[in-house]
Amino acid sequence: SSELTQDPAVSVALGQTVRITCQGDSLRNHDASWYQQKPGQAPVVVIYGNNKRPSGIPDRISGSSSGNTASLTITGAQAEDEADYYCNARDNSGYQFVFGTGTKVTVL
């Protein structure tokens, strides 16, 4: 199965911009989704189809993808954006899913 690799942790000053990346071979052929998980809570999808936002997700959160890398960008980070973020995509077979290793975002 495929692997999706993320940086373990990043920090961002309040109001500044942070980008999280997710790397994996399967991303060349399959779109990525991103999930936000706050302590003690279930994950919530914030981006799907590489760059689409579900209703209710603020537009400061955006996604993109190029080659084997998917990215999540938070523009003007707020305190409530502090969370763990996981990417997800199908693996090379197309029949399985795989989660990224996760990135902890700290808002300073």
Next chain:
Amino acid sequence: EVQLVQSGTEVKRPGESLKISCKASGYSFASYWIGWVRQMPGRGLEWMGLIFPGDSDTRYNPSFQGHVTISADKSITTAYLQWRSLKASDTAMYYCARRDTSGWYYFDQWGQGTLLTVSS
């Protein structure tokens, strides 16, 4: 309103069996894939597998195949995750999640999670 409501916290001993549930409501249960996700204490999300309740087509992460069984009962709109013999390493939070059917591959609704502790 779409809801996935999971069964409650479980405390089990190694070697015991267990079946946890995910009760769906607010949508056509048979028409959406349901997945299961493990999160071990302090660790990341791991995709375990998913089932299409309409025909019980099931896909497993090879890492979990043979140790867990995923099933669904359309008549009561409930999906299940089952173990025949638990290990201490099964201690984790388990989430069920619905896969969207719009043509995009993502999980749009999640259950609240079931916490499982396996300890002697």
